Amino acid sequence: MSPIESADVVVVGAGIVGAACAEALSAAGRRVLVVDRGAPAGATTASGEGNVLLSDKAPGPELRLALASRRLWPQLLETLRAELGEDLADVEWESKGGLVVALHEDSIGPLRILTEAQREAGVDVQDLGQGAACAMEPHLTRAVTAAAHYPEDAQVQPVLAATALLAAVRARGGEVRGGTEARGLVVQGGRVAGVRIGGDAVPCGAVVNACGPWAGHFSVAAGAPIEILPRRGMVLVTAPLPRVVGRKVYAADYVAAVASGDVDLRVSPVVESTATGTVLIGSSRQRVGFDESLEVEVLRRLARSAVRLFPVLKDVPVMRAYGGFRPYTPDHLPVIGEDPRMPGLWHAGGHEGAGIGLAPGTARMLADLMDRRRPEVDPVPFRVARPALMAEVRT
Incomplete structure (x- = not known):
């Protein structure tokens, strides 16, 4: 396998949330590298039922994100069909209620x-x-x-959905590498300058921690621990x-x-x-x-x-x-945004069983924040610096 030279953004984790974030960032014009220590979509995403649910959420921040994601899913699938064709974009979407x-x-x-x-x-x-x-x-x-x-409750086949999102990343010039473990960050001047992959340091301007249940482990390796x-x-x-x-x-x-x-x-x-x-x-x-x-x-x-x-x-x-x-996460809310302790490190995780349904809204919020645009859904409840995730950090 050829060495990786550089990327604008490295997304660590190729499950549904990482795939959606990579797709949104590549759609915004960034060169994206996605790495996963296992097979893409092979861990939590492969164990999911593909739920896109509003029914199980009480009013509050998560429901607002779910409503936005439910609106985005059909738009995203239409984009994938236009770019990849019907076969690659067939994710067995069922708006069955x-x-x-x-x-x-x-x-x-x-x-x-x-x-x-x-x-x-x-x-x-x-x-x-x-x-x-x-x-x-x-x-x-x-x-x-x-x-x-x-x-409005719906279902997708989660592995097919993640695979289609990653195919779009590749079609736009990005890379997806399974069997490739990110071991930590390269930090220069107090901010992210790259990611350590094996014995190599891959230069990049931002790293997205989308490691699912292992996001807490990666956050420790990155020097900015969070509670997932x-x-x-x-x-x-x-x-x-x-x-x-x-x-x-x-x-x-x-x-x-x-x-x-x-x-x-x-x-x-x-x-x-x-x-x-x-x-x-x-x-x-x-x-x-x-x-x-x-x-x-x-x-x-x-x-x-x-x-x-x-x-x-x-x-x-x-x-x-x-x-x-x-x-x-202890407060049952995802974490989405840049880590104030480590500029250039972004988190997208902690969705518990709702990652498939919330993936498009999470990805859109992350891309908007990275581009300094105001997201449709208020990002404050999902911020990294909140007591449930890291008590030592103050907003």
């Missing part, structure tokens, strides 16, 4: 409070009773007490079936599981079909470091929770199970 269901009487009130607040924040959400919910999803349990329909931790999740995949689930369907307590900071295991049923006919069953959250073990008890709880929502799945064979790590 989502259904959140209450399974107990005492879940109805909190669900209605959430949907009313989301409507006021600009989310298209429709409150449903049991009959309407079961009409939309005929195989849904009749134990449903109420539901909410989110027409891994949070493990597992997914079951059934054998291909006739279409038994039309949307992403999950129990109302999933929203609380997403927002929790618990170290212990949290399981809440999430069920959806893919374009190939398989059914994906989640969702678990557990802070166990980078332990990759597939725990049988977690898989059992996932299966039981899915059958609670869709009894038709009771005797369906499971084809495989897999796990991955979400990049978790």
Whole structure:
């Protein structure tokens, strides 16, 4: 492999967020190099379900970023189709909507409070009773007490999406290198002047830390530590079936599981079909470091929770199970922006399970900030210098 001479920006991490940032920066005219110690889109992105969700976010900064990202996704895909052609830009986008269901009487009130607040924040959400919910999803349990329909919830195939974004970077003259580990920064005059890759120093004007669950590790190597931790999740995949689930369907307590900071295991049923006919069953959250073990008890709880929502799945064979790590921040907000301790070092991470949905908005915000333009979404809540990430830094 030929040596890397230089780049305007080096993006460290070739998952969906790194790929989106690289695409946005290359679209702005920068020569971008993307490096990943593994295969591009081969880690957290490959372990995701491809969710582009508004339904699981309460009003606040993350929902504002999600709304902007949801508007950007179709525009971005149109750009990719124009530049790459239909085949390379086919990411299995499905604007299929989502259904959140209450399974107990005492879940109805909190669900209605959430949907009313989301409507006021600009989310298209429709409150449903049991009959309407079961009409939309005929195989849904009749134990449903109420539901909410989110027409804008969508899904992409995450590896295809990241691959298409990286193909656009290459088509614009950038480089993407897997199996290439960034080991730290070159600093001159108190700011980033390059990145150390293997035994070489690659000159560049900026480095983007988009390392997902490993962003905390890279931040330490870069000399500007931030608090991003891994949070493990597992997914079951059934054998291909006739279409038994039309949307992403999950129990109302999933929203609380997403927002929790618990170290212990949290399981809440999430069920959806893919374009190939398989059914994906989640969702678990557990802070166990980078332990990759597939725990049988977690898989059992996932299966039981899915059958609670869709009894038709009771005797369906499971084809495989897999796990991955979400990049978790203690305040549940991504970190997007330049590090005040190290000018030229930028962070784009900490999206936990929402990276695929938030990737276009994150990338646009990063590119705008790098060009000193005012982003559409207020970047202040996502700033690096906030107590949850690094208590020693003051704004």
